[in-house]
Amino acid sequence: MFTFDEICQLIRLVAETRVGGIELERDGAKLRIDGVQPAAAPPMVGAPLVSEQAVQALRAAVTPPLAPAAQPSPAKEQPEEEAASEDNLHFVTSPIVGTFYRAPNPDADPYVQPGDRVRKGQVLCIVEAMKLMNEIESDVDGVIVKIYPENAQPVEFGERLFAIRVD
Structure with a gap:
């Protein structure tokens, strides 16, 4: 003993x-x-690195500041007539997290500009995710009213990319 x-x-x-x-x-x-654990101790296989509660707390802390940036106030950024007719607008949102590009390459013209008429299935932009270029197509016929992100800017899942006035 x-x-x-x-x-x-x-x-x-x-x-x-x-x-x-x-x-x-x-x-x-x-x-x-x-005693003291080595600095490069390997993680345990199958053990979560972060608890679910910590993930939820981080999401709650991060989400509110991102929401206003992702959806600007219509009254400040859109003309009055456009804000009044928002019922007639369709918003194209990002289906993935990635980088927004308005053109197929840096030297090319943008796919669309505000005021352009678009058809259902027409390519509006590219969102690059993990080195894959994903073409984002219009799902309605109409006129481009607003392009939200700047070229080569990161976008989040569900973030507005375009406002289209539906025909």
């Missing part, structure tokens, strides 16, 4: 020497004292 004083001495010894730990056995009693 180990005495209380012996255990305390062993704990101090492990702490002072910064060893990974020790295991001792005496008279059928086993004692294991873990």
